[in-house]
Amino acid sequence: MTAVVSVWAPAAHQIELVLPGRGVREPMVAAERGWWRSARELAPGTDYAFAVDGGEPRPDPRSPWQPAGVHGPSRTFDTAAHAWSDGAWAGRxxxxxxxxxxxxxxxxxxxxxxxxxxxxxxxxxxxxxxxxxxxxxxxxxxxxxxxxxxxxxxxxxxxxxxxxxxxxxxxxxxxxxxxxxxxxxxxxxxxxxxxxxxxxxxxxxxxxxxxxxxxxxxxxxxxxxxxxxxxxxxxxxxxxxxxxxxxxxxxxxxxxxxxxxxxxxxxxxxxxxxxxxxxxxxxxxxxxxxxxxxxxxxxxxxxxxxxDDDVHHALHALLTGERHGYYADFGSVETLVKALRDVFVHDGTYSSFRGQDWGAPAPAETDRRRFVVFAQDHDQVGNRALGDRPSRVLSPGRLAVSAALVLLGPYTPMLFMGEEWGATTPFLYFTDHDPELGALVRQGRTQEFGGHGWAELYGGPVEVPDPQSPETFARSRLDWEEPARPEHARLLEFYRSLVRLRHTEPDLAAGERPAVDLAADQTWLVMHRGALDVVVALTDAGATVPLPTADAGAPEVVLAWGETDLAHDGTSLTVQGPGVAVLRSA
Structure with missing residues (x-):
């Protein structure tokens, strides 16, 4: 389907349509409110550009297609040409x-x-x-x-x-x-x-x-x-x-x-x-x-x-022990409880990283599903000096704890690619700029990480990978052979089980209050989700967690990472640490 192309250039005296390779450079027609329109219609797949007041041809600000890169001409594209097969898709x-x-x-x-x-x-x-x-x-x-x-x-x-x-x-x-x-x-x-x-x-x-x-x-x-x-x-x-x-x-x-x-x-x-x-x-x-x-x-x-970055920060700082940069205000069990219960840790409190009070409380009636939480994302991995994932320092048990609190909590959970099997490939910062700009990016990246205490964190001097190097990009690709290896396959199956629970247990899908209640001490945390309790042992030594007694009998362990021992009377649960157990009330 042919179409007229147009462009907004309110201060221009003349706009020319340029058709590369055809020798065409012709004036466009001025229209209302600073818009200009072509005098001819272009077929799908036609390369074109605009010249402002006799200047160099530039891509269309609303270019639908840039096959020759961002500096090359635009190309028309008919979005209606695709034969969609999703007519029955009801959305999500x-x-x-x-x-x-x-x-x-x-x-x-x-x-x-x-x-x-x-x-x-x-x-x-x-x-x-x-x-x-x-x-x-x-x-x-x-x-x-x-x-x-x-x-x-x-x-x-x-x-x-x-x-x-x-x-x-x-x-x-x-x-x-x-x-x-x-x-x-x-x-x-x-x-x-x-x-x-x-x-x-x-x-x-x-x-x-x-x-x-x-x-x-x-x-x-x-x-x-x-x-x-x-x-x-x-x-x-x-x-x-x-x-x-x-x-x-x-x-x-x-x-x-x-x-x-x-x-x-x-x-x-x-x-x-x-x-x-x-x-x-x-x-x-x-x-x-x-x-x-x-x-x-x-x-x-x-x-x-x-x-909601605060949930990530609270989880990451507690499980890894990191306290540099914006993790300075995080890391205690109490802070994690606040993040899981109240949405924001900084809800009007003082942020030492920002040097001022920050945020405002989230009302109790706010649907917790309106907050997206995660243990990993592109920023929190890729903006580390070495682009390393939590799997570099966390045991499988700690990764399981992190996954359970994100996936079974009251918020909308998000995973970052490869997280589900404990991927060991880094996700680095990489670019492909021209040499001059690339040198500035390389210099800026090195300076950015100069004062963040990375040497102490990594146990020695840190050489930040060159963003412009093809090797930096190549190292960031997922290794799809990892999920089949035993040490990764077990974690992947645990993630699948957690997601399955979330989909099949109505209490885990609820985001309205009371969506979650929590109890904790320094070695364990219990997240109450209706008929289900998510019990986590936070330390290597594990934990014996007190449970509320119930006349109906002892709860059922429906999913666990690590060995568990439920007391005969159902008043306590011992979890090998770090580990997770999901209980259903009898």
């Missing part, structure tokens, strides 16, 4: 779903969406409900995490381009898996970002760690906001995605009367009604403020859910 909300985060480039040896689709049966066997893809918007080079994307409407060509994303979503839906896409609206990468040549996409009124902020609240911000909202709707509508994860929304600096997130939430809710299936928005927020997940009609920002 993110609330309470078991989410699985993966990076397309390192999930498989091939590093493509089609190859990732071939591994979906593994996720089905694990019991995953929703696959979360790290960003696929086109970014410079071949390898990268995707958070430096610059063509937000395109799909990274080395992953297979836009058609491959449609095939992946179709294949996931055929297996009963929902798909969430990580999108980055708070900044663009430094290489291939030509938006400022077209219009006021950025503003010096606000600054973020990446420089001038995206222009969300200026008098000229209307089309910039539409650029982002339209992008989100396009992924959900034309690629049949079920959810979007919004990166670092605290960096969306917006002083307008209606925050961009509220506008986006209402637009997605309208689309959800139109397509007849649930659509979710999951925010990564550092604010520890439930306004993020409060409905817009109650004065909130309307996100379906938000990430």
């Amino acid at each position: 909300s993110s609330l309470g779903a078991v989410i699985y985060e993966l990076h397309v480039g390192t999930f498989t040896p091939e590093g493509t969406l089609d190859a990732a689709a071939e591994r979906l049966d593994h996720l089905v066997g694990l019991g995953v409900d929703m696959v979360e893809l790290m960003p696929v918007a086109a970014f410079p080079g071949r390898a990268g995490w995707g958070y430096d994307g610059v063509a937000l409407y395109a799909v990274h060509e080395p992953y297979g381009g836009p058609a491959a994303l449609q095939r992946f979503v179709d294949a996931a839906h055929a297996r009963g898996l929902a798909v969430c896409l990580d999108v980055v609206y708070n900044h663009l990468g430094p290489s291939g970002n030509y938006l400022a040549e077209f219009g006021p996409y950025f503003t010096e009124r606000h600054h973020t760690p990446w420089g001038a902020a995206v222009n969300l609240d200026g008098d000229d911000a209307g089309e910039v906001r539409a650029f982002l909202v339209d992008n989100a709707l396009r992924w959900l509508r034309d690629f049949h995605l079920d959810a979007l994860r919004l990166d670092a929304v605290h960096a969306l600096l917006d002083d307008s009367p209606r925050h961009l997130l509220a506008e986006l939430s209402d637009a997605v809710a309208e689309l959800s009604g139109s397509v007849g299936r649930p659509l979710s928005l999951i925010a990564e927020s550092d604010l520890n403020d439930v306004r993020m997940v409060t409905p817009t009609d109650a004065g909130g920002l309307g996100m379906t859910a938000q990430w």
Whole structure:
């Protein structure tokens, strides 16, 4: 189907349509509100670019396809050409779903969406409900995490381009898996970002760690906001995605009367009604403020859910003993109990890492499924000096404890690729920039880790892997031979059993209060979930845990990691440590 292409360039005197290889460079037609439209229609698969006031040809800010990389011409793409087979797909909300985060480039040896689709049966066997893809918007080079994307409407060509994303979503839906896409609206990468040549996409009124902020609240911000909202709707509508994860929304600096997130939430809710299936928005927020997940009609920002880093920090610091950086305020059993019970550890309390009071309490009535928790994610692994996973230092028993508290708790659980078998492959920070920018990234990465106490943590001097080295990227690929090895297969089966319990026990799926009650001392913790108790021994010595007596008799051990010994009268349980036992009341 042929189509007219258009571009927003409100200050331009002339915009030319450039068709590379055809010798075509012709004026476009000025339209309303700063838009320009082509005089000719382009067939699907046509390469094109725009020249602003006689300048160099640039990719379309809304380019659907960048087959020659982020500096090359755009290519038209007909999203309606895919023959979808998911007509019976009813959708899946993110609330309470078991989410699985993966990076397309390192999930498989091939590093493509089609190859990732071939591994979906593994996720089905694990019991995953929703696959979360790290960003696929086109970014410079071949390898990268995707958070430096610059063509937000395109799909990274080395992953297979836009058609491959449609095939992946179709294949996931055929297996009963929902798909969430990580999108980055708070900044663009430094290489291939030509938006400022077209219009006021950025503003010096606000600054973020990446420089001038995206222009969300200026008098000229209307089309910039539409650029982002339209992008989100396009992924959900034309690629049949079920959810979007919004990166670092605290960096969306917006002083307008209606925050961009509220506008986006209402637009997605309208689309959800139109397509007849649930659509979710999951925010990564550092604010520890439930306004993020409060409905817009109650004065909130309307996100379906938000990430809760405090649960990760409380788990990781307790189980590993690490106290550097932002782990300084975490590490006690009491802090873990607070995180599992109250959502945020910093809920108005003093944060030594930030040097100020931080956050606000989460009301007891807030559905705990609105908070996504994890023991691992791409940031918490990849932003370590050596990209090492908890499996480097934690015993299988401690990994089992961590898994049980995440998967059987009241929150929405998320796993990071390979976690389920205790993967030993690192997930490093890698890039593929041009030499000049690559040198700056390499230097910055080294400086970033200079003062974090990594030498003490790792037991000696640390040489940070070169992000630009192909070897750094290659080392980050999952080893799919590991799950079959006995030491990994046992942990994988335990993860499967935990997920199976979550799916079959209604008390474990509940997020409304009373969703969880907890008891603990320094060697053990019990998480009460209705008729089930999750008992964990936190130390190598194990623990004897007191249990409430019940006239109905002793509880049943339905799942365990490590040996257990239940007293005849049901008043205590001894668990080999570190270990886990899940009990069902008699």
